[in-house]
């Protein structure tokens with residue numbers, strides 16, 4: 001903190017808070033986290049109850065509209081969303097234009113940004129009805145764009161949406177459909193996908209949501225802001241941790257090598273224990289508990305992922321070790337999610353995309369809350385300037 005302004009030349013009071021560790025940039029009614037107690041709630045509803053009893057589109061509705069829908073509201077919402085799953089042929093050509101081996105996340109977020117050129121009315125951000133249409137459109141199209149980007153990156157023909165299927169089932173269809181006439185998702189995997197989507201739907205003011213709000217604060221359209229949020233998720237510190245967990249498990253190689261790996265983590269000789277620890281949760285991440293249960297259900301269908309035994313042994317040893325317990329380091333959402341995705345057949349490059357699809361309703365709900373909040377202004381933090389004081393320009397001829 002600098003001292004309070006004492007004369008005209010002085011800046012006054014200013015907080016220096018890199019990473020905004022102690023700065024609330026907004027007031028929000030969407031998601032509540034109590035990191036010490038391991039609590040996560042969307043609009044007041046505990047994540048455990050939503051994961052158990054709800055489905056992803058109902059959660060998307062809840063996040064955006066603020067209340068659980070009635071049966072007819074939910075039916076209407078689902079019908080509308082599913083009617084928007086197809087993407088414009090020109091968007092498909094746009095995806096076709098990426099290099100044959102493009103990273104699906106790079107292709108995904110670029111395509112999302114391009115959508116604002118297909119739906120020009122998206123710029124009318126202060127028209128409430130128009131915002132609802134764009135919300136439904138975006139929630140609907142994300143799985144299609146994601147699956148098309150994946151199939152393009154592996155040289156497979158696109159599989160079109162099948163709107164007889166559920167949201168999650170349709171995504172699995174577009175990802176994994178082969179030569180069969182009609183793809184039938186395995187119900188256990190379909191439900192697992194849906195639960196994972198619910199768990200990732202919002203997480204208050206994380207890096208990508210802050211980016212969404214930052215871009216949105218200039219009153220940019222939501223497609224473009226959403227592409228920016230997805231770009232923030234592309235970074236390994238945010239959307240890439242589950243991939244890092246898999247790499248770590250492969251490197252460890254077998255259960256009997258876990259104690260030596262833990263010793264090196266504690267001695268600071270190697271990497272951190274990936275999938276452990278969280279900036280906010282200083283207790284077990286409530287999402288990790290649910291994901292662990294889902295992992296066992298999925299492995300019943302796909303066969304046990306051989307890396308699971310290493311993960312279980314890591315968790316067992318870490319939870320009995322003073323180093324981890326004393327620092328409040330527990331498994332986070334990423335510890336088991338990568339194992340599940342891998343067992344279901346998703347390549348690791350798709351992991352950040354699998355995060356972006358379900359985070360879409362969260363990002364859009366946060367964006368809407370922000371643009372309707374009369375206290376919000378364009379994001380414009382200050383800085384502590386450490387550069388030169390005024391200097392005289394030196395002509396090229398006399399520079400040393």
Ligand code: ACO
Nearest residue numbers: 237238241265272273274275276277278279327329332334
């Ligand atoms: N393994 C070993 N030690 C750790 C770990 C870990 N995973 N995480 C933190 N520590 C230790 C630190 O070395 C530090 O020890 P010290 O006090 O002796 O120096 C102490 O715990 C506190 O660590 P910080 O880095 O200050 O904790 P912070 O809250 O800033 O970091 C983070 C949180 C980045 C998630 C961290 O725990 C980490 O790197 N975890 C591994 C990566 C990971 O799983 N990321 C996914 C997060 S969830 C998500 O983004 C969706």
